[in-house]
Amino acid sequence: IQQVFKxxxxxxxxxxxxxxxxxxxxxxxxxxMQLRFxxxxxxxxxxxxxxxxxxxxxxxEPLIQAAQLLQLKKKTSEDAEAICSLCTSLTTQQIxxxxxLYTPVNEFEERVTVAFIRNIQKxxxxxxxxxxxxxxxxxxxxxxxxxxxxxxxxxSIHLPASLNLDFLNKV
Numbered sequence: 328i329q330q331v332f333k334x335x336x337x338x339x340x341x342x343x344x345x346x347x348x349x350x351x352x353x354x355x356x357x358x359x360m361q362l363r364f365x366x367x368x369x370x371x372x373x374x375x376x377x378x379x380x381x382x383x384x385x386x387x388e389p390l391i392q393a394a395q396l397l398q399l400k401k402k403t404s405e406d407a408e409a410i411c412s413l414c415t416s417l418t419t420q421q422i423x424x425x426x427x428l429y430t431p432v433n434e435f436e437e438r439v440t441v442a443f444i445r446n447i448q449k450x451x452x453x454x455x456x457x458x459x460x461x462x463x464x465x466x467x468x469x470x471x472x473x474x475x476x477x478x479x480x481x482x483s484i485h486l487p488a489s490l491n492l493d494f495l496n497k498v
Contacts, residue, residue: 329381334468336369336383340390341464347393348421348460354428356436359397366391388416389462396425401439404446411450418456423448 343362347353370384392414399413400406414422426439426447486492 329378329383330468330470332373332378332383333381333386337386337466337468338464339369340387341462341466344390344393344421345461345464347390348424348428351428351430354397354425355430355432356397357432359394362390362394363398366394389421392416393421393425396422397429401426401429401443402437407443407446407450410447418459419448419451419454420456420458420460422451424460 347358347362366387369387373379373381373384396410396414396417399410401410410422417425423444426444429439431438486495
């Protein structure tokens with residue numbers, strides 16, 4: 328059950344983040360607030376179902392950081408440093424794409440300046456990120472089956488002759 332929810336939460340993360348990276352109309356401060364609220368609801372649901380150890384919440388980390396990126400101030404060099412230290416699960420390409428797509432919702436907000444984006448790129452240039460922008464929402468985690476040793480010893484097993492396993496020898 329834990330593995331199923333980890334996979335499901337990864338797919339939620341990938342689809343939501345990919346939509347954020349492809350649609351200019353959703354890259355805003357208010358979307359960041361809405362995303363963060365919805366993610367909190369998912370995390371609380373996991374706690375309520377006692378699934379914290381499933382690592383499902385950790386698969387949402389890139390989406391959480393993207394939501395926080397949409398909410399942070401984006402003006403000064405200190406803001407750029409804060410963004411770089413906060414967004415460790417996002418690639419440089421994803422951070423820059425979100426900043427380029429950021430759309431102010433009201434007159435109190437301003438667009439992210441090209442100088443600020445270049446400052447971010449300068450801070451992140453030593454990162455060794457993969458060159459992909461979008462997440463693979465078809466990625467599947469390996470299924471792990473717990474080992475439960477049997478109480479039956481190999482000496483007590485009888486192999487019927489009808490199985491034609493004459494090549495097996497008891498040691």
